[in-house]
Amino acid sequence: xxxxxxxxxxGPAPAGRVDLAVAAVAGISRAHAQRLIxxxxxxxxxxxxRPSDRLDGGEVIRVELTAIPDGSIEPTNVPLRxxxxxxxxxxxxxxAGLVVHPSAGHAGDTLVNALLGRAIERGERLGSISGVDxxxxxxxxxxxxxxxxxxxKTDAAQxxxxxxxxxxxxxxxxxxxxxxxxxxxxxxIEAPIGRDPRDRxxxxxxxxxxxxxxxxxxIAAHGGYxxxxxxxxxxxxxxxxxxxxxxxxPIAGDxxxxxxxxxxxxxxxxxxxxxxxxxxPVDGARLRAWSELPADLAASLAVTGIEPDERLPVxxxxxxxx
Numbered sequence: 001x002x003x004x005x006x007x008x009x010x011g012p013a014p015a016g017r018v019d020l021a022v023a024a025v026a027g028i029s030r031a032h033a034q035r036l037i038x039x040x041x042x043x044x045x046x047x048x049x050r051p052s053d054r055l056d057g058g059e060v061i062r063v064e065l066t067a068i069p070d071g072s073i074e075p076t077n078v079p080l081r082x083x084x085x086x087x088x089x090x091x092x093x094x095x096a097g098l099v100v101h102p103s104a105g106h107a108g109d110t111l112v113n114a115l116l117g118r119a120i121e122r123g124e125r126l127g128s129i130s131g132v133d134x135x136x137x138x139x140x141x142x143x144x145x146x147x148x149x150x151x152x153k154t155d156a157a158q159x160x161x162x163x164x165x166x167x168x169x170x171x172x173x174x175x176x177x178x179x180x181x182x183x184x185x186x187x188x189i190e191a192p193i194g195r196d197p198r199d200r201x202x203x204x205x206x207x208x209x210x211x212x213x214x215x216x217x218x219i220a221a222h223g224g225y226x227x228x229x230x231x232x233x234x235x236x237x238x239x240x241x242x243x244x245x246x247x248x249x250p251i252a253g254d255x256x257x258x259x260x261x262x263x264x265x266x267x268x269x270x271x272x273x274x275x276x277x278x279x280x281p282v283d284g285a286r287l288r289a290w291s292e293l294p295a296d297l298a299a300s301l302a303v304t305g306i307e308p309d310e311r312l313p314v315x316x317x318x319x320x321x322x
Contacts, residue, residue, distance in 0.1 A: 008064050015057030018049045026063040028159065029166025035130065036063060065129040065155060073133065074108050075117035083148060083289045084318035088157035088282045091289045093316050094149050096268050096296070100140040102133050112137065115151060126151070127158030138162050139235065147174070147273025148291050157281035164278055165235065171277035174230045174240055175293060175312065177270035177301060178249040179259060181221045182228070189214045189243045193236040202256060203238040205246040212236045214243045219312070222305045225252060225263065229311065241269060252300070263303035270297055274313050286321035
């Protein structure tokens, strides 16, 4: 493998699928490779190929990891609550209602727009290897899920964080209030997730879906509700929402997945990314960040009569393992 320039890598392909070959040559995840192929930034012998095309092996693959900034994305001046920041990355406490990156219907009101505005104000940049419309982004949260999301300021940090997500070495803990009570204090859900054939806007447990695993721990239960700490071991779309609905414990307030209106009139899923643990790209030190329940979820929880305990984070912040 040869690095030809800043974040441009070239090397011989192993035999097999194009997306797997690109991932191997560039040292990135398969999902990342598929995005680069779609952007035209991963070529086989100078030509675009489909991710599923087969290679004999030995073909020259050229991968351009760094993307040219998308000038059509407008920066905005939106205050962001930051749990952690250094020269290479930051962890933002995303509020509910904020979409992570531009998409249909959300061209200028996303976290990406706010991050660009913040970076310009500070004379900083954002990682560019995830795609032209996703500067700095390494993972996402649903629009109405609140909590912690990691953002890369440099290409090297973005590559490191994306690799950690691909290798499943990043720890994520969500707080979820569900209708019903789990049979056991702890549980593990291993069920494949794909598009719901009856509703393409939903995900569901389906036989031909992608493998998905979630673990949960019951923190407390009262009044027909239970507060869970949920740790997704894979990163499928709507994984926690679909998994909990599948075992008969839909998330309160999740109108799409059967949770109905939540306590106190809550009309967004009671799902909060409360803890994030990863290897800090700048030096590999273990970084642990936390975010307390936002006001709307704390008020909804209070209606159930469930008392917060020491397992719930207090405030928003982070610590680095010395």
